Amino acid sequence: MDITLTQTTNRQWVGLIEEYLQNDDPIINVHRDDTRKFDAIFVGGGAGGRFGSGYLRAMGGRQLIVDRWPFLGGSCPHQACVPHHLFSEAARELDLMRWFSGKLWFPDATNLRASILQVVQLFKSGRSSAHAFMNWQSKEQLDLEYILNAPATVIDNHTVEVMGERFQADNLVLGTGAATVLPAIPGIELHGVYDYATFIENLDFEPQRCVVIGGSKTGIEYGSFFQAAGCPTTIVARKPLMRTSSLHHVDEDLRTYVVDGMRKRGMQILEGCEPVAIQDDGDGNVKAVVIRDMQTGSKQTLPCDFVFVGTGERPRSEPYREVLGVAVGEKGEILVDKHMRTSVPNVYAIGDLIGPPMEMFKARKGGVTAARNIMGEEYELDWTDYPDFLHSTYEISWVGLSEEEARQRYDNVIIIQMPPKGVPLADVPLPCAEGTMLYAMVYPELSGFLKAVVDGDSRRVLGFHHVGFGAKDAFQYLDHLMRQPGGITIDEMGNMNELFLNPEHFIQLCRLRAGYYDGPMTADAITTLLLSRDAYRRTDFIVLRGEGTQTAVVAITRAESEPLFSQITSVEVLTLPETCVFVERPEIDPSNRSALAEVAHELGIRSAGTLVVQGLYDHVNFIHHPNPLVVRVVEVAPPEPPKLYGLARHVLSYADLPPIRLELERIEVRDLAESVHPLAYLVPCRSGGLDDLPAQVYFLDQHPQRHDWTMIGCERSLQFHRHFYGDEPPRIEMCPRRIAGERAEPTLLKCCLLETHIEQDKNTMVVPWGADLAMVEAALRKLAEEIEYV
């Protein structure tokens, strides 16, 4: 049938396609009166061929598509993406019904069984309208020339034969796609064994029990649909699900969420196993699948009446190898350069025919790339990195690096994850948004998963990973933004005007997580931020530095204490910038509480404030609500500094004590001396500065000749005097203990009557006159016993 001169409508096309699916006549739409040679013949009018043709035509070239089917668009609308999305939507609906069985407005779904056959038939009865649109649009809107329902045979690199007629072109673009390679096992030909294409074309019974062979995307997607429909399903896969070589950048946490979720819904997943045979029930129907554990070699028989082969597809390259001699790779994929040129001049190849990734974006962009180069443009396509997705009963999308990959390449990887690592899934009803709101309220553990992977140094987004619904679109834009020069930073993301509730909750939150904190210094913002982060197992407090010297301090608890890092589970904001002071004091040891208390005192920070010090070795520590124990040190002077005070300060520089601030109460020996006017003075020992008193000074420790002196000393000196000279001179009391009297406030002083031990006198600690550091430390510790500190 030649429709070249007919103005077609979508409705006409539906009828035509239905009719031509049943016969072998070609549908011809070729401008015979156009004398120009074709710039390119597209062999295969799938996504690659159709998009390439459209682009070439728009660039002013002449093209011809030849397809064996009576419609354009290829496998996508006929047997692949479109039915896949229908089945996945059905799976999502059915899954919801099962979880909510008998709840709210949901009917009892205990015995719910959806007909798989009916959904397949629904698709088959509707797909022609999508096909029709492809044909109509290609002809009436894009002005493409095509011959449909006619297989093409390539004769040479310029010639294609269709239904006995030869067409010439400057170039050929091969885009005939891929097909499932069925495993070569006994029973593969039995009734009841299907791949994605035959499942749609040939299913003629209602499956009761299914075995999916292969863990490909299709295996996971269709298997999830069968299980949700009420057909118990087992997936048999050689590798762990989602760890097949055709999927890259799969994050392990995301994978765990997905695969655990499938098991939670009753699917049996047998990884590390391969099929050995499919058993016949005696009537040519499937009875069971025999599988073998690849490690142990043990066999298992899985009864079923339905086998779905989801082992992935292989390019259909044989004819081109034979006729044109194009170079192919290990799996039969036609090898092309970034222009989509094959090894044969003027022959291009695109789409699934050139191997993985077998995705629409590559087919369409490949076709466009071939067209642009054919039309004289130098244009390259790099398909090595791309966003990806699949369905279980969820929509699962990811782009960029997984956490593991990022950690291998970057030092400062920041993870924003929902539910956070280590927190029970049921504790966090996030990410709730499109399609997960009901789950969030009733089954929080089913409300999805998301993860953002960020480079904390550059603040660039490295990867996003999502399980839920409705994020797929956002991911293709995220991919685009991430591929801009310099990528996209979380700060740029934070500037987006969100259409909230959106499944990508991390858009705003991610700003709060990466390194330097430039989010709001509010308790809510900080709490939200930290609850989505991990902390090192020894971290109990976090100091957040904002703009300038803005500083906040929080206390945290972690989910676990064993792993190196675990999720922060609670946050107590101790202080915000209004009450927190940050200083750099390189000479201060910030691990020394008393030193921190001293700086706080010096800066006038009292018990309502907080001081954060960046000190020795750039270490950072803080003192919160400084309220050090104030100890009065009553001590005679000289020497300078008074000895006990000097010892106590020394002790505070190293001992693990609560914050203590020393206040010196000097007993000035000179003042004592000047209170009397003797002929001479006798002082206990030669302490610096006491030799120029108003009268002659003698030192008791030198045992001088007896003079008419007045002694400045304590009880022990008097005992010495009695011992040396047999009498008692006039004496001015110098004993700190006596002078201090009874004290209410914590006091440290010394007494020469003590020799080997320290004494406590209510709040006063008394050490021997010749006390060492250990004794002073013990005295201070005793005074601090009642003090609570961190």
Ligand code: FAD
């Ligand atoms: P095809 O679309 O397969 O087109 C090849 C065309 O060549 C067909 O029209 C065929 O009739 C024609 N042809 C073959 N031999 C001849 C011949 N000798 N003469 C003339 N014509 C011939 N990708 C996504 O991005 N998203 C999805 O959701 C998605 N879901 C999928 C679900 C399933 C079950 C499968 C199997 C794949 C899915 N894919 C998906 C992948 C996607 O369908 C393919 O990557 C894409 O369709 C490939 O396009 P293509 O043009 O290379 O090949």
Ligand code: COM
């Ligand atoms: C989409 C088919 S189903 S195509 O990519 O528009 O040709």
